[in-house]
Amino acid sequence: MTSRPPIRPELREWILSTTRAGHSVEAVLKLMLETGYDPRQSRSILASVLNMPVSALDAHAQAPKSPPGRRTRHPEAPCMNVDGRRIDVSLSVESPTLRVLHNLLSDEECDALIKETTPRLQRAKTVDSSGKQQIDARRTSEGMFFTLGESALVKRIEQRIATLLSMPVDHGEGLQVLHYLPGQQYEPHYDWFDPEQPGFAAITAKGGQRIASLVMYLNTPEAGGGTAFPELGLTVTAQRGSAVYFAYDTGDHASLHAGLPVQQGEKWIATKWLRERSFQSLSRR
């Protein structure tokens, strides 16, 4: 293992602000070389700050431009036939783009996902402005991430989502499962990453921006626990096997949403976030 040299905070900040301002990785490397950094050192520093392997950096630097971002296909009422299932679209909103879906998952799939998750729970984390996972007081649930295609069940669900939204599986982040107990909630937030945050370049270096979310309910809480969209005055009821899908552009404030406090019983959800570009390699699947 090679240990990485410490990176001066001013240099880190300069790299982040320069890439955030739209300069390519190649241009940043060129500037570093001109300032006197040696080629190997600059690549290693840049890869570390942008949180990507040096090999990905090389591929990035050679690529003339990122491919244009893709968008999900929005499910259409009254229903979509996917994977031998009839998925009902019971509510459609156009701004923000939002769909309530019934029968996305079977009862058996919901129960099996909860069972696979239970031994691996820990306090849910959010991504901080530098791209690191952190415990967040706004989110009091417990949760965990599956890797892409981690189990046969996860793979099946991911494939169903990919077909439903017409988006390759590798544009998805790993499935996140959250567990809320009475009083626990997820306060209002956006799922897209804020370009004003210093870590934006690092968070979006792989996969680009988030473009859509799918929150799947794995059980029906006895009371509370819906997903609220305050800008719409809408609360989607958490119901086993159902889901809320919403798509957004960067800066879309109408997509503000919250997991309301569970009042009685518990709440289990699985969330799939979609990126505009390929987010991960499928080589291990």
Ligand SMILES: O=C(O)CCC(=O)C(=O)O
């Ligand atoms: O718990 C909910 O209903 C919403 C979850 C959510 O917003 C998220 O996982 O990003």
Ligand SMILES: [Fe+2]
């Ligand atoms: Fe969210």
